[in-house]
Amino acid sequence: MAAGTRQERVATRERNPKWKLPVVRIEMSECINCDACLRHCPDQFGAIFNHGIDVIIVPELCSGCGKCLPACPxxxxxxxxxxxxxPDEWWAHPYGPEDPYV
Ligand code: SF4
Ligand code: SF4
Structure with missing residues (x-):
């Protein structure tokens, strides 16, 4: 199964092999947990989640589109x-009960 859709990426836990841009990550020690980035990640990628008190990016779902970067204060x-x-537990978020992208 090619990881062409978000559902397939979640099922296979693989990034779309056609994506050439690097993924992005949140530096936890600097993040103020405002959720602005989460709201700017396009639904078809849906890579950013609240995880306890942290905000995290699931790398396999991140296309590297960069839409979240200017949103971060x-x-x-x-x-x-x-x-x-x-981490395995991050995979509970996509299509979980509080998935903000569905
Ligand atoms: S770079 Fe794009 S896909 Fe990746 S987390 Fe930011 S908005 Fe989402
Ligand atoms: S926009 Fe920046 S400060 Fe706000 S939750 Fe995202 S990474 Fe953290």
Whole structure:
């Protein structure tokens, strides 16, 4: 299954191989948890979630489109060419009961 849709990316836990831009990550030590980035991530990507008190980006869902960057009031979203492995518990958010993108 090609990871062409968000549903497929969630099912396979794979990024769309056609995406060439690097994913982005939130620097937790600088983030003020305002949720602005979350509201600016396009629904077809739907990569940013509240995770407890943190705001997180699931790398496999992030196209690197950059729409979230100008939304951040403290500029704490950075390119992440080599993302760390995604924790299992982050996968509870896409299509979970509080998925903000469905
Ligand atoms: S770069 Fe685009 S896809 Fe990635 S988290 Fe930001 S808005 Fe979402
Ligand atoms: S917009 Fe910036 S400060 Fe606000 S939640 Fe997102 S990363 Fe954190």
């Amino acid at each position: 403290v500029d704490c979203i950075y390119e992440d060419p080599t993302p760390a492995p995604t």
